[in-house]
Amino acid sequence: MTKVRFAPSPTGYLHIGNFRTALINFLYARNKNGHFMLRIDDTDDERSQIKYEHAIKEDLDWMGINWDSLEKQSSRLFYYDQALEKLLDKKRAYPCFETPEELSLKRKRQLSSGKPPIYDRTALHLSDSDIADFKAKGIRPHYRFLLDHSDVNWNDLVKGPSRYNMSNLSDPVIIREDGKVIYTLASVVDDIDFEITDILRGEDHMTNSAAQIQLFEALEASPPNLGHLSLLTDISGAGLSKRIGSLSLRDLKAEGFQPMAISSLLSKVGTSDSVDIFKDINQITFDFDIEKFGKSKPKFDKNELKFLNSKYFKLLDFEDIYDQLKNFNFEVTSGFWELVKDNIENIKQIETWWHIIYGKIKPVYNDTDFIKTCLQNLPNGNFNENTWSIWTSNIMKVSGRKGKDLYNPLRLCLTGQSRGPEMATLVLLMGRKKIIERLSLNDL
């Protein structure tokens, strides 16, 4: 069975970039009737915070991404130590005693003399007595994984046949001086233990993956299928992570964006499918195919998100949106929703139209004589679906106006807006009293 995982570290809120990875993993699993695991990578306890873990779950929940199982790396530390022992036995791990300062100095020197900043394996050549000396002095080792300096080949789910030569990489540190595990090892141990079949993540993990393939093999497991998605950029082509700005899921929610607008965009941008709105995540699951993702960097355009948001409302019946509608402090009726749903791009605009139709606004009068004529010709009796056309043709006869000259001033006066929903229905909802109020020019 296909089994994937989304493995965020709880060091911040989910943003558009890492949520996209979550979404793609989710869709991939659902499409194959597989298993989607949420794994909290909280091995770095200096940066990890429980509040972020809660926030990540909340946000995924809001987006309709449900996980089939949950794991936390902080509860699995024993297994990582076990893995280290195994690697030590096989001489694929070795203790090192350099301080971080030494290492960073070394890197700087290499860089300034035009060399790649790769660890020189000094510690690999330490004798047993050297090691004993360090330990006697109370210096605790950190451990590195010994890379095999050969080509690592894999067939990437997104990038196709891929190759990386390991001599371009430092032996990765896998256990810190304080005994805590590093991501590179923890991730592989978990992927083996939980029998992850496919890993989909950003292309920033490309070289990690190459090293991890060797780690899988050193731990006598076969590596899962690997797929590296091109990273989203902003509209100018710059990396998204650099402008943390307003792109967290929480901010997007606060701005009124709908989960399906976000998911629709994020699941299609960068693929050979056209970007369009979907009412339900299952519709996206159905024809999801990782092969459709291209190799070049897709751009995230907030305007596109706005457009999808407005398109989403048009898809919804009253019942579909009722849960959100009841959060307003006035009662939105089905008729009201049907009237305005084609004319909003944000749920907040419900409030604007509510005030226009039932509340108090500042009408726009640009032709007071004409407005008086309109008021005088308002039909008597109860309003019905013909009222608007009877009314406007009366005005036409009396004033001689038609088309734009007739409708624009009337719309402006009644709604204060130059654009908006169908007037025939709007007038019906607004009612006689409110119309007379608007046309009475009291605010002049």
Place this chain on the structure above:
RNA sequence: GGUCCCUUCGUCUAAUGGUUAGGACACCGCCCUUUCACGGCGGCAAUACGAGUUCGAAUCUCGUAGGGAUCACCA
């Protein structure tokens, strides 16, 4: 600086050696509605640059330019 990856309409992309280089969104126009919006129809618009291979190149090769990623005792 080393290594890896990317470059087709404004944007996302299709076309795995032969197409009028296709679609979607945006934009523009027309229609609908005796108004605008919504909706429907149509139009504009691209192979980064330079060589090479080939009867034929967006597609293969090399170079140039631009962009990105990575090179942590973070994940």
